[in-house]
Amino acid sequence: MSVELNHTIVAARDKKASAEFLAGVLGLEVGAPYGPFIPVATGNGVTLDFADSHEEQITAQHYAFLVSEQEFDAIFGRIQQAGITYYADPFHRQAGQINHHDGGRGLYFEDPNRHNLEIITRPYGSGG
Template identity: 65%
Template sequence: MSITLNHTIVYARNRDASAGFLAEILGLPEPKPFGPFLAVQLENGVTLDFYSDDHQTRPEHYAFLVSETEFDCILARIQSRGLPYWADPFHRRQGEINTNDGGRGTYFEDPSGHNLEIITQPYGSGA
């Protein structure tokens, strides 16, 4: 049996704002309603199911493995919106990307304060 992640719930101050932001920044299809959730479908079949709840919202970290071309497109969307981004998870190197494991990566925040990351190489995979 192959075990894969199917979905996870992402608590957000505003599910519509956070789900829409993620889909737009990553270049994914529009989020779809599913009960009280708004689901963002990733290409591997996993969904991030956004749920509005101020009481449960605390910053989480979500990392996305993307191609080099996707990285360029996503970074361009981040920059065109004038969003801050950082080379490190502690947000000390603003306006930079990292080259960990021979790839590229950067961090940015969604409207609920979640620390989002895009990387082109999995951690521990190279250089």
């Protein structure tokens, strides 16, 4: 068996609201609670397991999602409709823009916990 990422835990102030935010933006489903977690599964079987954090400040993490061109259009539309600020770069210097790395499209936005989320249509280093 090759090594595959199966799941990761995502710290949240409100795990239900955070899971619903991600699922809503990406067009995914929120799974049934499992112990202290609320999962959101991606198309390749990886789950992001949202858990309530009792820390005063949540350390922001980065989560990147590879999507098709059609999925990008749908997600981008939901981001714009919701009034979510998006950026072409991970440092949030190019607000209201998308990037075209490797001949695809990409953008960054934050979730309610300030996690840095990214959608891309081409893997980095794939050329273009």
